[in-house]
Amino acid sequence: MNPPEPTPAAAAQSPSLERHRLQFHGTGGAYFRIWAVNLALTIVSLGIYSAWAKVRRERFFLNNTELDGSPFDYHADPMNILKGRLLASSVIIVLFIASELHPFANLIASSAFLALMPWMICRSLRFRAHNTSWRGLRFGFSGTTGGASMAWLVWPLASILTLGLLLPMLIAAQWRYKLDHLHFGRSRFSIRVTIAPIYRVLLAGSLLAVLLGAAGAITIATLVALPHAGTSPAPDRLAGATALVLLWLLLVLRLLAPYLRVRLENLRAGMCHLGKHRFDSDQRVREYYGILAVNWLLTLLTLGLYRPFAVTRLWRYRVEHVSVLARGDIGEFVAAQQTDAPVLGSEAADLLDVDLGF
Numbered sequence: 001m002n003p004p005e006p007t008p009a010a011a012a013q014s015p016s017l018e019r020h021r022l023q024f025h026g027t028g029g030a031y032f033r034i035w036a037v038n039l040a041l042t043i044v045s046l047g048i049y050s051a052w053a054k055v056r057r058e059r060f061f062l063n064n065t066e067l068d069g070s071p072f073d074y075h076a077d078p079m080n081i082l083k084g085r086l087l088a089s090s091v092i093i094v095l096f097i098a099s100e101l102h103p104f105a106n107l108i109a110s111s112a113f114l115a116l117m118p119w120m121i122c123r124s125l126r127f128r129a130h131n132t133s134w135r136g137l138r139f140g141f142s143g144t145t146g147g148a149s150m151a152w153l154v155w156p157l158a159s160i161l162t163l164g165l166l167l168p169m170l171i172a173a174q175w176r177y178k179l180d181h182l183h184f185g186r187s188r189f190s191i192r193v194t195i196a197p198i199y200r201v202l203l204a205g206s207l208l209a210v211l212l213g214a215a216g217a218i219t220i221a222t223l224v225a226l227p228h229a230g231t232s233p234a235p236d237r238l239a240g241a242t243a244l245v246l247l248w249l250l251l252v253l254r255l256l257a258p259y260l261r262v263r264l265e266n267l268r269a270g271m272c273h274l275g276k277h278r279f280d281s282d283q284r285v286r287e288y289y290g291i292l293a294v295n296w297l298l299t300l301l302t303l304g305l306y307r308p309f310a311v312t313r314l315w316r317y318r319v320e321h322v323s324v325l326a327r328g329d330i331g332e333f334v335a336a337q338q339t340d341a342p343v344l345g346s347e348a349a350d351l352l353d354v355d356l357g358f
Contacts, residue, residue, distance in 0.1 A: 017278065017325040024316045026064035028309030034060055035308040051082035065319055067134060068330050075138075076131040084127075091116065118148035129182060135334050143181035151177040168198035175268055185334070187275040191268070201263040209256050216248040262288045269322060275333070278325040283318065291317055 038053035055078045062072040095113055099106035122145050129141035155170040172193040179191040262283045269281035295310035324330070 017327055019280070020068045020324045020326055020330065022319045022322050022324075023066045024061075024064055024319045025066065026060060026312055026316070028312040031060055031312050032308040048082065051078040051085060054078075054081055061315055062132065067324060070135045073133045074131055075133060076127070080127075084123075088120065114153065118152055119145045121152055122148045125178065134184075137185050137334055140183045141181055142183065143177055147177050147181070167202060168195050171198055171264065175271075179268075179272055184274060187333075190273045191271050192273070193271055197267050198264070201260065201267065205256055205260050205263075208259065209252050212252045212255070213249050216252065217245045220244045220248065258288055258292055259285055265318075274324075276327045277330075277333070278327075280323045280325055281321055282323075283321045288317065 034056050038049070038056060041049040042053055055074065055076055058074040058076070062074045065072050092113075095109040099109040122143050125143060126141045129139040132139045151170075151173040155166070155173045159166045159170045172195060175191050175193055179189045182189040262285050266281045266283055269279045272279045291313055295306070295313060298306040299310055326333070
């Protein structure tokens, strides 16, 4: 007996995921030349050239970042960036002057800045998305100021009031705001956040910080408590020990930040989707610390001249550990988006005339 014919639903199997790893072709030497010119012209122009410097920097990194053989591009107009920076600087100066006039004015100025912050975040995300493209198709961002207020004001306040217990909810809210409102052509990004993994990362980081902080504090206290001939009086030694402990705790927090960055970036990428496509990030904490250690050491030894090379090395590592897990042909996906892209671009043009640099 012949086996039954497969049903159309069974025959039409979905295509398997194909991994497309991002590539970066820029070099530290090429970026050093851009960095040096940007720095010199920014100083000579008293900061005015910083808008053009930003465009040159963004274009260098995006033009040298490729996905499936095609580079990204950055289209921002430096004049719009300059207008946005002048606007933001004017607001900050006015608020600062107001805060110096009277204590009540200080309260009003601080409240005004907090009220403006979500609007600046929303505006900046829109500007960057609209001015970034891949294969001629621009990204877009449709978040609102109200959504930014929840993610950057309400959830941070709730996290503070609960002594950090709601910090994972804050992180999730900011991820959702940035990604659920981001789109490429007519296809929207989305992120399906699960809170438990974020709690685990933060708990592991907290335990690491406590262990390192306690070990350092005990070591410093023990060394200070040892009897030394001709040493300063006990109160002076106690003050010095306290200062050393505080410095050590600050160093521990500084060392903890890369750990959290790597673990959380890997988590976020794994939760993100663009239509039927997925993303992956496989950064390693030990490798990341190794790059940072070399960068810090060489930047210190060269009195800052290694900074452009350090930035390039770190960008290369982060970019080349991100992959798009495409279900089907990426080229066909992009072609399907291009029909509606001009309409989307014209709708956003009036809203994206300045970059507030937030």
